[in-house]
Amino acid sequence: MTLFAILTLFPEAVEAYVRSSILGLAQEKGKVRIQLTDIRDFTRDKHRTVDDRPFGGGPGMVMKPEPIVECVEWLEREHGTFHKIALCPAGTPFRQTHAEALVAQERILLLCGRYEGFDARILSQLDFHEYSVGDFVLAGGELPALAITEAVSRLVPGVLGDERSALLDSFQVGGGLDHPHFTRPRVFRGEAVPEILLSGDHQKIDRWRQAEALKKTRARRPDLLQHENSLENPLKSQPHGAQPPPHTPTPKPHNDVSDRTRRT
Numbered sequence: 001m002t003l004f005a006i007l008t009l010f011p012e013a014v015e016a017y018v019r020s021s022i023l024g025l026a027q028e029k030g031k032v033r034i035q036l037t038d039i040r041d042f043t044r045d046k047h048r049t050v051d052d053r054p055f056g057g058g059p060g061m062v063m064k065p066e067p068i069v070e071c072v073e074w075l076e077r078e079h080g081t082f083h084k085i086a087l088c089p090a091g092t093p094f095r096q097t098h099a100e101a102l103v104a105q106e107r108i109l110l111l112c113g114r115y116e117g118f119d120a121r122i123l124s125q126l127d128f129h130e131y132s133v134g135d136f137v138l139a140g141g142e143l144p145a146l147a148i149t150e151a152v153s154r155l156v157p158g159v160l161g162d163e164r165s166a167l168l169d170s171f172q173v174g175g176g177l178d179h180p181h182f183t184r185p186r187v188f189r190g191e192a193v194p195e196i197l198l199s200g201d202h203q204k205i206d207r208w209r210q211a212e213a214l215k216k217t218r219a220r221r222p223d224l225l226q227h228e229n230s231l232e233n234p235l236k237s238q239p240h241g242a243q244p245p246p247h248t249p250t251p252k253p254h255n256d257v258s259d260r261t262r263r264t
């Protein structure tokens with residue numbers, strides 16, 4: 001079971017999403033565990049101070065190193081070493097391939113920033129991987145941390161109802177975009193579902209979907225087509241026989257819900 005430790009100043013906000021999303025279901029199924037830790041619980045002064053003015057002057061406040069470093073050290077003493085991620089606009093742009101690689105990690109720690117961000121020594125001293133979720137600036141790292149937690153969790157075997165869903169998504173095997181999807185009604189406001197999808201010929205349908213996916217990728221994300229042949233996703237041409245890759249779960253009994261870590 002993958003353990004995600006999310007370090008934040010706003011655990012209630014993160015918890016609300018976890019409880020009402022696929023992450024809550026994944027916890028109930030015992031596939032992931034999400035531990036929310038309030039960085040303020042690791043302060044030592046009566047005001048529970050987590051930030052201070054920047055050396056050199058300038059606007060805004062900077063997250064102090066002591067509470068965060070002590071919090072990470074406490075978590076690692078409790079659980080063992082984590083793969084540590086800091087959410088930073090200046091980090092590596094997070095991609096599906098990163099999510100795929102992270103599924104192999106047993107413990108993932110996500111550090112959410114606020115204000116102007118972290119004292120740089122937190123990142124240099126604790127072996128953090130810095131990830132950005134896009135070229136824009138949010139007020140905090142909570143949404144990016146949830147985005148990464150969800151992107152990884154939905155790849156954990158057993159989290160999605162049908163594991164083929166994740167294998168056939170955009171950016172997955174082959175790296176291109178997904179084909180268009182249609183459901184009932186057959187005609188909606190004068191626009192009919194493509195006839196081929198009603199044909200019952202699954203080989204033809206798979207070929208059509210593959211061609212549509214390629215067309216969309218060429219039009220919208222030609223950068224993904226550097227290895228165009230890799231878009232010939234064998235799963236996409238035989239979705240009915242497709243098998244998810246084997247996985248080796250390490251079942252451990254637990255019935256955790258999102259718990260707030262308190263220093264004892």
Ligand SMILES: C[S@@+](CC[C@H](N)C(=O)[O-])C[C@H]1O[C@@H](n2cnc3c(N)ncnc32)[C@H](O)[C@@H]1O
Binds near residue numbers: 087117131138139144
């Ligand atoms: C207001 S931002 C700090 C921005 C920082 N001064 C900069 O310009 O890079 C506060 C926090 O939000 C989070 N954050 C904001 N935008 C983000 C993004 N695109 N990707 C990841 N984290 C982000 C980070 O944790 C960051 O420390």
